[in-house]
Amino acid sequence: xxxxxxxxxxxxxxxxxxxxxxxxxxxxxxSIPGDPVRLLLGTxxxxxxxxxxxxxxxxxxxxxxxxxxxxxxxxxxxxxxSLLYKMPVLPxxxxxxxxxxxxxxxxxxxxxxxxxxxxxxxxxxxGTAADHAIRGFTTxxxxxxxxxxxxxxxxLFSVKLGLxxxxxxxxxxxTMLHHMVLPCLTVALALSAIVTRNLRASMIAExxxxxxxxxxAKGLPESWxxxxxxxxxxxxxxxxxxxxxxxxxxxGSVVVETxxxxxxxxxxxxxxxFTRDYMVVQGVTLVFACATVLLNFVADLLTVAADPRVxx
Amino acid sequence: xxxKLKYGLILAGALAVLAGDIxxxxxxxxxxxxxxxxxxxxxPIKSAQNVDFWVFSNMYDVLVRVDKTGTKLEPGLAESWTxxxxxxxxxxxxxxxxxxxxxxxxxxxxxxxxxxxxxxxESLWRDTYSVINDAAATDDKTLVVTLKQPTAPFLxxxxxxxxxxxxxxxxxAxxxxxxxxxxxxxAFVMKEWRRGxxxxxxxxxxxxxxxxxxxxxxxxxxxxxxxxxxxxLQAGELDCGIFIPFSRIAELKQDPKLNVLLxxxxxxxxxxxNHEHPPLDKKExxxxxxxxxxxxxIVDTVxxxxxxxxxxxxxxxxxxxxxxxxxxxxxxxxxxxxxxxAGAAGMTLQYNxxxxxxxxxxxxxxxxxxxxxxxxxxxxxxxxxAAGWDELVAGNYDIxxxxxxxxxxxxxxxxxxxxxxxxxMNYMTRYKNDAVKDLVAKARVEFDPVKREQMYVDxxxxxxxxxxxxxxxxxxxRNACGKHVDAFYQNPLGRFFxxxxxxx
Numbered sequence: 001x002x003x004x005x006x007x008x009x010x011x012x013x014x015x016x017x018x019x020x021x022x023x024x025x026x027x028x029x030x031s032i033p034g035d036p037v038r039l040l041l042g043t044x045x046x047x048x049x050x051x052x053x054x055x056x057x058x059x060x061x062x063x064x065x066x067x068x069x070x071x072x073x074x075x076x077x078x079x080x081x082s083l084l085y086k087m088p089v090l091p092x093x094x095x096x097x098x099x100x101x102x103x104x105x106x107x108x109x110x111x112x113x114x115x116x117x118x119x120x121x122x123x124x125x126x127g128t129a130a131d132h133a134i135r136g137f138t139t140x141x142x143x144x145x146x147x148x149x150x151x152x153x154x155x156l157f158s159v160k161l162g163l164x165x166x167x168x169x170x171x172x173x174x175t176m177l178h179h180m181v182l183p184c185l186t187v188a189l190a191l192s193a194i195v196t197r198n199l200r201a202s203m204i205a206e207x208x209x210x211x212x213x214x215x216x217a218k219g220l221p222e223s224w225x226x227x228x229x230x231x232x233x234x235x236x237x238x239x240x241x242x243x244x245x246x247x248x249x250x251x252g253s254v255v256v257e258t259x260x261x262x263x264x265x266x267x268x269x270x271x272x273x274f275t276r277d278y279m280v281v282q283g284v285t286l287v288f289a290c291a292t293v294l295l296n297f298v299a300d301l302l303t304v305a306a307d308p309r310v311x312x
Numbered sequence: 313x314x315x316k317l318k319y320g321l322i323l324a325g326a327l328a329v330l331a332g333d334i335x336x337x338x339x340x341x342x343x344x345x346x347x348x349x350x351x352x353x354x355x356p357i358k359s360a361q362n363v364d365f366w367v368f369s370n371m372y373d374v375l376v377r378v379d380k381t382g383t384k385l386e387p388g389l390a391e392s393w394t395x396x397x398x399x400x401x402x403x404x405x406x407x408x409x410x411x412x413x414x415x416x417x418x419x420x421x422x423x424x425x426x427x428x429x430x431x432x433x434e435s436l437w438r439d440t441y442s443v444i445n446d447a448a449a450t451d452d453k454t455l456v457v458t459l460k461q462p463t464a465p466f467l468x469x470x471x472x473x474x475x476x477x478x479x480x481x482x483x484x485a486x487x488x489x490x491x492x493x494x495x496x497x498x499a500f501v502m503k504e505w506r507r508g509x510x511x512x513x514x515x516x517x518x519x520x521x522x523x524x525x526x527x528x529x530x531x532x533x534x535x536x537x538x539x540x541x542x543x544x545l546q547a548g549e550l551d552c553g554i555f556i557p558f559s560r561i562a563e564l565k566q567d568p569k570l571n572v573l574l575x576x577x578x579x580x581x582x583x584x585x586n587h588e589h590p591p592l593d594k595k596e597x598x599x600x601x602x603x604x605x606x607x608x609x610i611v612d613t614v615x616x617x618x619x620x621x622x623x624x625x626x627x628x629x630x631x632x633x634x635x636x637x638x639x640x641x642x643x644x645x646x647x648x649x650x651x652x653x654a655g656a657a658g659m660t661l662q663y664n665x666x667x668x669x670x671x672x673x674x675x676x677x678x679x680x681x682x683x684x685x686x687x688x689x690x691x692x693x694x695x696x697x698a699a700g701w702d703e704l705v706a707g708n709y710d711i712x713x714x715x716x717x718x719x720x721x722x723x724x725x726x727x728x729x730x731x732x733x734x735x736x737m738n739y740m741t742r743y744k745n746d747a748v749k750d751l752v753a754k755a756r757v758e759f760d761p762v763k764r765e766q767m768y769v770d771x772x773x774x775x776x777x778x779x780x781x782x783x784x785x786x787x788x789x790r791n792a793c794g795k796h797v798d799a800f801y802q803n804p805l806g807r808f809f810x811x812x813x814x815x816x
């Protein structure tokens with residue numbers, strides 16, 4: 001089999017995965033106590049009004065029937081109607097994709113920007129004060145909760161120094177970029193802690209490997225050995241680590257989007273869960289699941305491209 | 313080393329560009345208000361949420377308005393009205409006014425809106441307006457509404473944002489489009505709505521009171537995190553912020569750039585009691601529970617002294633509020649005696665509290681400690697907010713803290729829900745008193761204001777005697793604005809009078 005054959009077979013595997021996720025998320029969210037109609041109508045509504053609206057949204061039917069309706073909608077390319085927003089779920093999600101997308105991409109880029117130099121420094125100067133300081137950062141970075149770190153960054157960079165806006169999303173490309181710096185930094189500080197730690201370990205292993213020694217024996221300068229032999233090889237596990245962490249990243253976006261008032265999918269999901277807006281929870285979960293599966297697929301592609309020996 | 317320096321410079325340059333002050337504040341004359349959540353729809357009949365009501369009352373006018381004190385009705389789109397002797401026919405005279413698209417607002421539009429909120433399958437307010445028998449325009453400016461039976465609070469229901477006057481033509485042409493490009497009848501018209509982010513409004517030049525409006529526009533911006541909202545306000549990125557946490561008020565009052573505005577509201581926090589669970593079915597036991605709770609210390613601790621102790625289910629300052637109503641003293645020793653006499657010494661109660669609600673969780677702990685002095689054991693059960701109400705409806709609780717805010721100036725709405733023995737089991741308390749039930753029904757059809765006031769005074773006394781629930785505290789709205797903002801005011805029913813607000 002050709003080493004890129006998985007490009008064709010992987011999408012087929014995606015179907016049962018998404019099917020499973022849709023069943024799980026549907027029955028999980030339905031099993032949480034709470035009634036979306038009561039929340040919609042408020043505490044001042046009568047039981048008759050609650051029953052009428054419930055019937056109107058098909059919530060009085062049995063769960064399997066409701067699930068079939070959901071699948072039926074999907075085959076037509078629809079995801080049902082939001083109870084809270086009184087509009088189809090798909091355009092509702094589409095409006096929210098950009099902030100989350102920018103947050104995830106920006107955080108990953110910023111993470112690499114922080115982690116690669118730090119890990120290289122730590123691996124090359126192993127055992128020195130710099131190495132200890134960097135390892136200290138990787139421990140501390142994991143310990144700070146995002147909601148606290150975000151507020152601290154706002155107080156420092158926005159309120160005290162006036163460099164960045166406190167929160168919000170911006171109007172055009174430039175202001176959006178300006179607004180995204182602190183949220184991305186909040187995520188990147190935590191994520192780069194994991195990545196630096198991992199990358200440093202693989203670099204140390206690579207530095208001591210036979211092919212690095214062979215390269216040095218040929219008389220190649222250490223900087224060449226590091227850039228051509230050590231760095232690419234240690235990046236492979238890091239790419240996979242990042243891909244695995246994308247799920248965590250998307251989950252983390254929920255908190256960061258709230259702290260920084262980013263109108264993204266994370267915030268949409270939180271409010272949908274609190275109001276038991278089932279169709280929106282379903283829709284966002286499916287989109288997140290697709291994104292995670294897709295990113296893992298891209299990571300596999302990169303791994304195969306980076307290392308000719310890898311077969312999937 | 314050289315290339316490292318080069319990359320470093322590029323990075324620094326990029327950061328400098330990003331860090332520049334390019335996030336210019338909103339245009340002059342546009343008021344930015346930070347609130348917790350964004351709205352959900354622009355179609356008034358389809359929402360029961362305050363976040364939507366605030367924007368509806370900026371965009372749409374109503375036939376009859378509530379004044380700034382929240383106790384009187386005043387003309388809106390209807391400049392005058394008469395009521396027939398049998399109290400069943402209301403005749404409204406509409407003023408000359410236009411929608412934002414320039415078409416006239418007619419009695420036909422008004423009649424259609426009344427029938428729409430009564431009949432539309434997605435209307436959340438059908439019950440409130442089911443008393444309407446018919447609404448019809450006899451000419452362009454005359455609206456005749458007939459009721460199925462006389463109802464004293466009817467006029468005040470016409471002031472609710474739910475029954476905002478929309479353009480019949482525009483809604484019939486594109487109902488789903490109401491949320492994207494609503495045609496407005498009020499001070500402002502929607503320019504853009506980025507769901508989850510902000511609602512952008514601009515002045516409506518066709519508003520009949522356009523000369524009154526000072527602002528060029530309004531932006532309602534969603535800033536869900538309380539701390540972030542306060543920081544944005546302090547950094548000058550917002551003109552005003554609402555929902556300031558109790559704990560931050562003292563600090564913000566010290567800020568020389570800000571005004572903290574504590575306008576009176578109709579919010580009343582109370583402790584629901586399940587009358588079906590013995591020994592709480594005994595009046596004396598409920599009275600003892602009231603005496604075991606020190607409301608003043610709750611006000612001091614959780615509201616930081618911003619609230620006031622409540623003595624009636626009708627909020628202080630609201631129509632027919634009885635200021636001299638009984639306030640049972642905090643007396644745990646007496647409470648203990650009363651419990652012993654009632655055979656309920658050492659009773660154990662299940663206290664349902666909303667998980668994650670900081671204020672309510674604090675109240676629960678305080679009450680638990682206070683009640684222990686009277687020998688009452690309280691088990692606090694934390695419940696997910698969305699599931700909490702289901703538990704109350706099902707009766708799976710002994711006591712639980714809750715709150716109410718009025719939607720109309722007339723006390724009938726709250727009284728019916730709380731004491732009127734309707735389908736909601738007296739707001740989930742299962743309270744039963746037939747004398748109270750009869751009086752609620754009588755007060756609804758009493759049209760003499762003096763007699764009616766006496767009935768509500770009696771109801772407040774009877775509810776207090778029976779301890780239908782325990783009144784805890786009243787609290788004001790908690791807003792803050794930069795000092796450059798003038799006349800930012802919220803009336804007790806929650807309406808923001810942005811048509812009078814100025815930016816200096």
